[in-house]
Amino acid sequence: MGLMxxxxxxCVCLQSYSRRDKIPQMLHRTHTFCxxxxxxxxxxQSGLLMVCCLLCHWITCTRASLxxxxxxxINTDIWDRITxxxxxxxxxxxxxxxxxxxxxxxxxxxxxx
Numbered sequence: 132m133g134l135m136x137x138x139x140x141x142c143v144c145l146q147s148y149s150r151r152d153k154i155p156q157m158l159h160r161t162h163t164f165c166x167x168x169x170x171x172x173x174x175x176q177s178g179l180l181m182v183c184c185l186l187c188h189w190i191t192c193t194r195a196s197l198x199x200x201x202x203x204x205i206n207t208d209i210w211d212r213i214t215x216x217x218x219x220x221x222x223x224x225x226x227x228x229x230x231x232x233x234x235x236x237x238x239x240x241x242x243x244x
Contacts, residue, residue, distance in 0.1 A: 141165035
């Protein structure tokens with residue numbers, strides 16, 4: 132399944148998913164939001180932590196003793212893309228850094244001549 136760029140961000144806070152604080156977590160009907168937003172919209176009722184999906188209004192219930200992060204599945208399609216995107220961004224940064232170093236070396240050589 133191909134993911135579009137807008138699938139790489141939480142539709143509540145509009146921030147990109149990450150492997151640290153914006154973890155893509157799925158509700159029972161596989162709609163995905165970041166764990167922080169799910170924690171914010173969850174509510175405690177009768178010993179259960181309940182989250183009403185903002186897209187389809189289906190209610191997902193988990194144990195109140197577990198945090199959202201520990202009780203819902205991670206969307207692995209998005210999780211895998213986070214790694215790919217990060218590695219790609221790191222490579223681009225390395226290329227830019229190398230270009231900057233070459234320009235610095237060239238200007239330094241010109242100064243000596």
